[in-house]
Amino acid sequence: MRIGVLGTGTVGRALAGKLRELGHDVVVGSRVAGDDAQPFADAAAHGELIVNATNGAYALDTLAQAGAENLRGKILVDVTNPLDFSRGRPPTLSVCNDDSLAEQIQRANPEVRVVKTLNTVNANVMVEPSLVPGEHNLFVSGDDADAKAEVVDLLESFGWQRDLILDLGDITTARGPEMYLPLWLRLFGAVAAPNFNIHVVRG
Amino acid sequence: MRIGVLGTGTVGRALAGKLRELGHDVVVGSRVAGDDAQPFADAAAHGELIVNATNGAYALDTLAQAGAENLRGKILVDVTNPLDFSRGRPPTLSVCNDDSLAEQIQRANPEVRVVKTLNTVNANVMVEPSLVPGEHNLFVSGDDADAKAEVVDLLESFGWQRDLILDLGDITTARGPEMYLPLWLRLFGAVAAPNFNIHVVRG
Numbered sequence: 487m488r489i490g491v492l493g494t495g496t497v498g499r500a501l502a503g504k505l506r507e508l509g510h511d512v513v514v515g516s517r518v519a520g521d522d523a524q525p526f527a528d529a530a531a532h533g534e535l536i537v538n539a540t541n542g543a544y545a546l547d548t549l550a551q552a553g554a555e556n557l558r559g560k561i562l563v564d565v566t567n568p569l570d571f572s573r574g575r576p577p578t579l580s581v582c583n584d585d586s587l588a589e590q591i592q593r594a595n596p597e598v599r600v601v602k603t604l605n606t607v608n609a610n611v612m613v614e615p616s617l618v619p620g621e622h623n624l625f626v627s628g629d630d631a632d633a634k635a636e637v638v639d640l641l642e643s644f645g646w647q648r649d650l651i652l653d654l655g656d657i658t659t660a661r662g663p664e665m666y667l668p669l670w671l672r673l674f675g676a677v678a679a680p681n682f683n684i685h686v687v688r689g
Numbered sequence: 690m691r692i693g694v695l696g697t698g699t700v701g702r703a704l705a706g707k708l709r710e711l712g713h714d715v716v717v718g719s720r721v722a723g724d725d726a727q728p729f730a731d732a733a734a735h736g737e738l739i740v741n742a743t744n745g746a747y748a749l750d751t752l753a754q755a756g757a758e759n760l761r762g763k764i765l766v767d768v769t770n771p772l773d774f775s776r777g778r779p780p781t782l783s784v785c786n787d788d789s790l791a792e793q794i795q796r797a798n799p800e801v802r803v804v805k806t807l808n809t810v811n812a813n814v815m816v817e818p819s820l821v822p823g824e825h826n827l828f829v830s831g832d833d834a835d836a837k838a839e840v841v842d843l844l845e846s847f848g849w850q851r852d853l854i855l856d857l858g859d860i861t862t863a864r865g866p867e868m869y870l871p872l873w874l875r876l877f878g879a880v881a882a883p884n885f886n887i888h889v890v891r892g
Contacts, residue, residue, distance in 0.1 A: 654875040655875060662873075663872060667868075669865035669866060672862045676857050682889055682891045684890070687822065687824075
């Protein structure tokens with residue numbers, strides 16, 4: 487598949503690398519085009535599916551630069567967290583509670599099929615879930631059922647077990663995984679392990 | 690131990706029942722005193738340890754009614770969630786991101802040793818963790834290490850495994866477990882099971 491990955495940070499590089507390894511035709515988009523990256527608009531135009539792996543603070547700007555005509559009708563896999571470091575560490579969220587970054591992205595780009603996922607694990611675990619042993623979960627949120635199904639297929643190709651990918655519901659449910667980040671940040675300290683994830687255990 | 694349980698909702702009743710079953714001398718406090726409940730101040734005066742199991746919206750008021758002189762120097766186990774139903778369901782949080790209910794309670798009652806815990810599971814699981822099979826975690830947050838150690842002992846007596854109770858750090862870390870609630874609420878729908886919890890799996 488032709489895929490545009492927006493963002494050249496740790497997450498963008500990990501996802502682009504994995505997608506290429508899986509045989510996809512990937513163009514990476516960056517604010518500063520270079521050897522390995524093209525402008526956001528070119529990456530978006532290239533992709534049948536787009537991955538938003540920018541810094542959360544720049545996500546809306548990046549998608550505006552990518553251009554509505556290059557995004558229209560496509561699936562946008564949003565893996566960002568709206569982290570705000572302006573008040574120090576640990577960061578707060580720039581949006582939460584009665585809204586989410588995923589919803590802001592969907593509202594600003596109504597013709598894009600936004601699917602929120604992967605934001606609850608680090609870049610290593612995103613593309614190599616077996617780094618965390620046994621069963622653990624991933625979440626998907628989005629308004630478009632077909633888009634979510636396609637993204638679940640893609641996640642399965644990364645190594646995520648289909649029955650461990652929980653569909654939380656429409657795009658407003660992205661508030662849950664985004665607001666989990668403050669707990670993730672404290673767990674990162676408490677478990678003292680770089681790679682971890684949560685498993686939802688049912689009674 | 691003499692314990693005051695503030696609140697007569699599902700959570701307060703479950704905790705009071707379990708504590709009595711374990712042999713503790715429990716007085717339950719309620720806004721409306723009756724056969725089974727005394728005024729908040731009497732329950733607080735009775736307890737060597739206090740459990741705050743009120744509705745999050747009334748938590749600060751309840752503790753004001755309980756009276757600083759009845760709380761001074763005691764451990765306050767805060768199990769509440771700051772749920773705000775004024776904008777419909779699912780609820781939002783009345784405080785989050787750069788503050789938490791646990792921190793508000795600690796600031797309003799500086800001589801109380803607040804320990805946040807148990808707010809990430811339902812009342813059934815709080816007092817009977819084996820309702821969820823296998824390993825799953827609980828979190829504690831608080832500024833006073835001795836208070837947290839005493840609360841961990843109490844949780845162990847409920848059936849929680851000591852090594853599965855993760856100390857997240859000081860009282861500001863309560864933002865994590867409180868902000869997990871929006872995910873908990875969506876998981877409640879997605880897993881379609883009344884009793885569930887998360888297990889933090891390390892890589």
